[in-house]
Amino acid sequence: MSETSAQEFLRKAAVKSADLVHRDIIRQGIESYDAAHLRGRLRFRDWDAARQKCREIKQEAINHLDKYLLQFEEKVRARGGHVFWAANAQEACQYVTDIARRLGVRTVVKSKSMVTEEIHLSPALEKLDIKVWETDLGEFIVQLRNEPPYHIVTPAMHLNRAQIADLFHEKLGERIPGNDPTKLVALARRRLRQSFFSAEMGISGANFIVADSGVIAISTNEGNGRLCTSVPRIHVVVTGIEKVLPRLEDLAVFWPVLATSGTGQAITTYSTLIGGPRQAGEADGPDEFHVVLVDNGRSRLLADAEQREVLHCIRCGACLNTCPVYRSVGGHTYGTTYQGPIGSVLTPHLAGLRQYQHLSYASSLCGACTSVCPVKIDLHHHLLHNRRNAVNSRGSKLGERMMFRLWRSTMLHPRIFVFLSSAGRRLLRLLYRMGLAGSIVDPMRAWNRYRSPVPLPAESFRSRWRKGLAG
Amino acid sequence: MPVENPSRELILERIRAGLRTPVAPHPGPRSDAVIFEPIRNPLERFQQESTANLMECTLTSDLAGAALQLGKILDSLPAGEIFLQDDPSLRRLIELTKTQRPLRWSSEGAPREASEATVSLAEALIAQTGSVLVTAECGGRGASIVAPCHIVYAHAAQLVPDLETALGNLFRSGKLVRNSFACVISGSSRTADIEKILVQGAHGPRRLAVILQTGR
Structure with a gap:
């Protein structure tokens, strides 16, 4: 099984x-x-007020989600961008793979996006023989290890520099003397730079989507998100429908709060706003801009007012x-x-x-x-x-129900409670003496298996309480 | 190319149906409190914050001083092409430096991958975070990310106290309607993905220098 x-x-x-x-x-x-x-x-005069402000803004956004998403969509379309609403992961992947197929995409560069992990976008693209490069350093490292991200913000947090140096040696064929982090970063930069300039499609997530301006906001430090969204001729944004903020000025509190909570920074190095493909007169930027708004269970959660x-x-x-x-x-x-x-x-x-x-x-x-x-x-x-x-x-399971029934009647009947707790104490003392703590017969096995057994008191609380009262 | 999107109405309908059940108001107090310390001296604060962001900020009193500073920075860089935002003020400035380097202007297209530096203007400087606000008009998207060094030529009059003012001005000016891109840049490209050790120059510029002209 x-x-x-x-x-x-x-x-x-x-x-x-x-x-x-x-x-x-x-x-x-x-x-x-x-x-x-x-x-x-x-750095905040009142951190709690900042949290409260963010809560109020998100509450307003989520409780008027339809209105703000439509406002966002209208503004993106006005700049020549496309907005696709995906009910589930399969629809979202299908839309992106269709664009890739239609425009002959062979290489994709991705900046960090948890929604693309959620919908398993990279495997869907790889099925079409499209090479997908994760370009955030942490994501690049876990991609080389064929692992999912370990953490929402720091995907390779579980690895030390020696492990990363070994990985780069094995996968990229270059040994970094002394496992120097600066040189490890430089190696990743050199390798990924080729991808940025050869990729036809850049895929990003969005930390926020801003309704009144029709822009997505991306917070990054490395600049890989900037390159993914600037150099390739197609930019696809994949984001959850809940990422909406009503106003551009809301970012004045959300950017510092996100950076402080995420990494402790005052603001991330690149707080970027993107609202469409290259406009007339602009020096560069993608020819096509697509935003995929992913539901994938979010509207179900929205319907649960409690949560x-x-x-x-x-x-x-x-x-x-x-x-x-x-x-x-x-x-x-x-x-x-x-x-x-x-x-x-x-x-x-x-x-x-x-x-x-x-x-x-x-x-x-x-x-x-x-x-x-x-x-x-x-x-x-x-x-x-x-x-x-x-x-x-x-x-509930039968065993669970029976245990709760036993617990209930024990708690309601002091004599049974006294008897069972005393018997339990004696049994545990006997097992511990026999060296069976943490063994399969130990009722406290879950705790005692990896720890020294908790010392058993010589007498119960009840009896100590009585003595205290008597004394 | 228009794409059929049957789920659009379905999702909107689900959202509207879900929102028919209102949520109970949160018991917390309303956030009328002041969140950030007010900024009394924007120039001083900008200098402090940009230093903390590992940026270089040099004050100059006039155009000649700015050209001198720009020349010094260019002299410190390896040989190679410089990408510039095509703006009359930058044409004047670069002429004064008498640099012999090959120049590429934003009116000629995107920066080349091998560019050694970019020189651009900014929409605003933000004192609160020591940041530079750029839009696509400041030489395009690649101007502030492709080359290993980004040099910004700005005037003290462009200083705004905080993010709220900068974003409010950006919205009201309609710049985001005309531009597909804007970015608040707060330092050089960096990462701490390996053992939380800070390394500059992850994918973008290793160096961000602001030449801030205080006089006309």
């Missing part, structure tokens, strides 16, 4: 959380982010960085396009509650994700909503 997504998650989580090299790389990466993020927040705010997400990755589960199990364990708390909330809506309901339990419900979210999404409560919805939709 093949492994379920939940079993796969548990297996990978067990391996990754015991991988000390991996943990060390992630710890260093996230500690560096934490420090930059804290410094970045100090609609999940569509406010700006994909900054802050909730991943702060999540104790993500920090331990890493991005690939989730087996999903979007990882961490936002991925655990979103994926069941986009890819199916039945298959991904286990992700709602990949959380300690500590609320750290909610506390850092720049648009104030109540993430940990949405995980609880997903748990409830999963139980309501599939019904």
